[in-house]
Amino acid sequence: MVVKRSTRAGLLASAFVGTWAFAAHAADVPAFYEATTLIRETCGTCHTDEGDGKFSRISHMRKTPEGWDMTIGRMIDWHGLKISPTHRERIVKHLADTQGLAPAETAAYRWSLERRPNVVRPAADETEQAMCGRCHTLARPALQRRDADQWLKLVHTHLGEFPTTEYQAQSRDRRWWEIASQEMPQALASRYGLQSDAWDSWRDKAINPADLSGAWSLSGTRPGKGPYVGTMEVERGAKDAYTTRWAIRYLRNGETAEASGDVRLFTGYEWRGTSRLGESTVREVYAVSEDGRSLTGRWFHAEADELGGSMTAVRADGPATVLHVEPAVIKPGTTTRVTLHGAGLGKGLAFGPGVNVANVEHAPDGSWVAADVTTSVDTPAGALAVKAGKAEAVLAVAADIDRATVEPPFAIARLGGGSTPPVVAQFELVGWLNGPDGKPETDDDIRVGSLPATWSVDNFDDVAKEMKDTHFAGRMQHNGLFVPAATGPNPQRPFSGNNAGNLSVTGTAEFNGKPVEAQGHLIVTVQKWIKRAIE
CATH class of the missing domain: 2.60.40.10 (Immunoglobulins)
Structure with missing residues (x-):
């Protein structure tokens, strides 16, 4: 199934349009256009030239490619900035390469960049959860670097653009302004400060990356279809730009698919690609290893990023x-x-x-x-x-699988309607062995991977049963893909409510003639109209 979504241009598009379009525009950038000159001409009306290629605000933070592209998107939305896709690419590329994040700084938050759905990650502490996490994921502050004065300016930016922030975040339960203006800038700077040893050691590699051209072997798992293997050919074009051809074979049913696409490399390791896989356009977010011999990440449908697959690839001529x-x-x-x-x-x-x-x-x-x-x-x-x-x-x-889990254990799907298609939820059943200690859910447990399963949903509790949520909320397909219904109002429901629901999800498989079963939890809720590259 492919879900098609309409998008708004730039920052609010459901896909990171700017960066993933870069490979197509890269060759159009005039060679004589130095990035600092372009920044001066594009951004200098508001951002003071501090000399040595530095500019106020801009030069005092570090971000991922998505982060820099979102910044330009805000300048377009808030201040009416006029900029071509080619110039936008050039600026983001320069800033991501010279003021990016090192691999060690993004490692814990790849799930956000890779658009992995239904990932739950707690904040560093309760205060950060309340002050940042009521509107954002932890990845939003963690995937940028600033000193305390710049974090304070970001607080002022929030209030300048969103004066009701304190109320919208339901933060009247604390001394919000005192915490926001005095405690949080220092706390965030101590966790996500501008200077770091990781960036100091990576800085040169960011602008002098390994050549990725050549033959690669790959494997991964696509929930709903299972594991796959394949090969990829990478051909170098302009600086840090590549074209790819890759082919995969799903091991569960032998189905094959081929793809070709364009890739742009940022910060020496951030692979951002767009490919045509069969009849679908997919985006690729991978992290390349320091030696350029392996990469890991996720690809996903451009119009439905909750659908996709994990991928690991290694050079075909590398170590066994x-x-x-x-x-x-x-x-x-x-x-x-x-x-x-x-x-x-x-x-x-x-x-x-x-x-x-x-x-x-x-x-x-x-x-x-x-x-x-x-x-x-x-x-x-x-x-x-x-x-x-x-x-x-x-x-x-193993003669038997000791237990199974539904992944994700908790998921959110969203109703569709009008120009906004549903956000689906994909589940898979994963088998486990208890490991040497014989106990479940301990560190030595052995994951044996996804299992072919049958799927069903039921009302999660008595309220859901009374509201007949299983009848109205949507349908579970045979491969673990839940497709929500259209939004309301629905006159067949009490109070003509919408088709939201609270459901339990059950996956059942058979191993060695014995059933293996596990449950998960699914909330089917209302539509979401704005989707950001980093939530």
Whole structure:
């Protein structure tokens, strides 16, 4: 299913239009247009030239590519800035490269940049949760860097543009202005200050990144379809611009898809791409490793970012690496065809004592190696170490799966209507082994991956049952995709209410002839008209 959404231009578009359009505009930027000259001409009316390529406000903070693009979007919305897509790209590229965030500074907040839906992350403390988290996710302050004086200016900006901030955030429960103007600038500067060792050590790499061109092996999981593997060819164009061709195969049903697209690299590691995958346009947000030999992240539908897949890729000519093992779990006392997918994989396979390996096959390009693996009835349950040459991986051995979880455990879907399509919720059932300690939900538990499942929804509580939420809120599809109904008012409901609902979600699978089941929670709520790159 592909959900199509109409968007507003610039900042308020449902996709990060500016940055993901950059690869198409990059070649149009005149070579003689220095970025500082462009900033001076575009921004200098309000931002004072401080010399040495620095400007008031602008040069005293650091942000991600999305953060800088959102800043320009605000200047357009608030102050009527006129700027072409080409010049917008040039400014964002320059600022993200010279005043960006190091990999270590974004690592904990990749979920926001990757648009991973239904992620719940607490703030650093209760005060930050109340002062920032009632309107924003934790990622909003954490993905920028300022000193205390600039954080204070941001407080003033909030009040200047949104004078009712204190009331809208329901903050009359505390000394809001005193906390906002005196405590929070210092607290945020101590956590997210302008200067950092991480940025000092990364600064040169941000403007001199590794060349990413060449062949790559990849793997990932798309909720609703399961794990996939594939390959990607990357070709370099203009500086930090690439074209890609990639192909994937879903292991659950053998379905294949091909894609081609454009990529722009920011800050030396921030991969932002747009590809045509089958009939859909997808966005790509990946983080490239420091040595340029691997990347991780997520791709998602341009018009419905809650739908997409995780991805990990490594250079095909790099060190031997296992990206995925299929199947993820085998039973004691059986013979199973096991395939390792990755890069640089040769004929040599070792599964440890008591496990026999036969009929080994491997791809000439080293992208996979397969064998018949026989375990004895005495093979202990748990993680089985696998070696393919110098590459290592883990294969789970179990007669039964100990438990399952629904991911996400709590989700929000939104009703559709008018020009605003629904926001769907995609679930998957994940199997787990308890690990060596035999206890569930401890650090040594072994995740065995997503399971093919059947899905159902029910009323979450007595109120939902009385309101017949399962009848009105929407429908669960066979692959765990919940599609909400249209918004109200609905004369068939009490008080002609809308079609919101409070639902429990159940996923059921079978392993070794035994059912495996888990529950999640779904709230179906009202529409949302504004979606930001960083909420």
